Amino acid sequence: MIKLTGEQAEALGQFRLAQHSEEGSPLTIEVKKLLDTSQTGPYLDRVKNHIGATDKKTAASILIKRYAFLPVIYLYSMTSWNIKLDISHENITFVSQEKDGLWLPGFRFIHLQGQGIETEREKWREDAVRNLFNGHIFPLLNRIANEANVSKLILLENIAIYMFWLYEKILPLGTHSERAAEDFKFILEEASGNLFGCENANPLKKFDSKKILIESTGKTVRPRKTCCYSYLTSSGKRCGTCPQACRIK
Template sequence: MIKLTGEQEEALGQFRLARKGKSSPLTIKAENLLDPTQTGAYLEAVKNQLGAPDNKTAASILIKRYAFLPVIYLYCMTSWNVKLDIRHENITIVSQERDGLWLPGFHFVRLQGQGAGMDRDQWREDAVRTLFKGHIFPLINRIASEGKVSRLILWENIAIYLFWLYEKILPLEMHSERAAEDYRFILEEAPGNLFGCENTNPLKKFDSRKILSENTGEMVRPRKTCCYSYLTSSGKRCGTCPHSCSSKRRIPDE
């Protein structure tokens, strides 16, 4: 096993890696989120924290915040060739706030993982399976069931941060070519069974054509589903909100 260095741990702080935090109703072991006797109470606590009107909204925002755990994992996989121990029992969601926003972090009991070895392609396939089929798929199913929210919304909440990591963050770093290869594999080549889905890759469908945002002048990929962020007490819509983008679609000149 490879134990991450202090420098690496510090680098992951930008993706909300957290040290063990104070006790809070919103701090919970990831494995307990899979417990049907605890999921409902946790969603209720999240709903109250966000000022959300219902558990559907709370469930969506919870998974949107949770998407930073896959970001941590995939950053380690691509940048350092480390497949982190992401078993549910090794992860604690740590409640924390920034500028009045609830932005939970993630504490690893053991911040360590396996190296790539000689056959990186096979290792990468196993790493993707471990993350999505082993960790994310059962969590999405439990939260979707408890919150009565579409799984498509929850998968897109994961997808948007995958896009961000591989399109905005990793291309600026040393291993940009490896990042491009990993991104292509996850989004285009990985079969559905690596994600716990029988037939299709649940992330691929959200890779839609980008449009020019009239608000920012930047190219954005409009969401296909709504995350309900505007229903929370902040009232804010995300920058790729399908309601906003659909009324302001503009394809840039070729």
């Protein structure tokens, strides 16, 4: 196993890697407990109350939007440093954090370490993607979707939008831009459905919609296929890629 350096940990801080836990917060939880059928519901209720959500569906969606930075941390490490982080559910705590009045949780690892390349990179990358989506994300989405009675497509798109951001906005600026482009192509276009816990095709492909220009903001965005329900929280705001807002543009 390779232990991440202080410099690497600092780099992951921009993606909400947390060095310390907020002790006593009812919104800080060990990830393994989110898979516990006796704890998922009560935790969603706490999230619902904290963000002023109208129902559990909204709480579940916003929870996964916040959780989407765990895949960002993992994929950044995979592409930038060829490290497959230990993201076993038992190794991570979802840490409640607030910034400028927003609930922006982070992730604390018991062991901030991972495996390097032990075979050809293509095979290693395939195993890394399977480990992330099939091994970590799919069980979590399945548990939360069942508890909140919310579509897994909404939750999965919440993950996808930050993956797009990472590979289109962040990694191309780094020293491994060519590798980033190859990894992004693999994840989005070449990876088979079984790597994501799906029997059919790669589920991320459906979210790769054509980008459009929003005249009111001058920004080019990829409209969401599903609604994340952010407007049903106390903020009342729609996200920048809201499918309804993008249609109005």
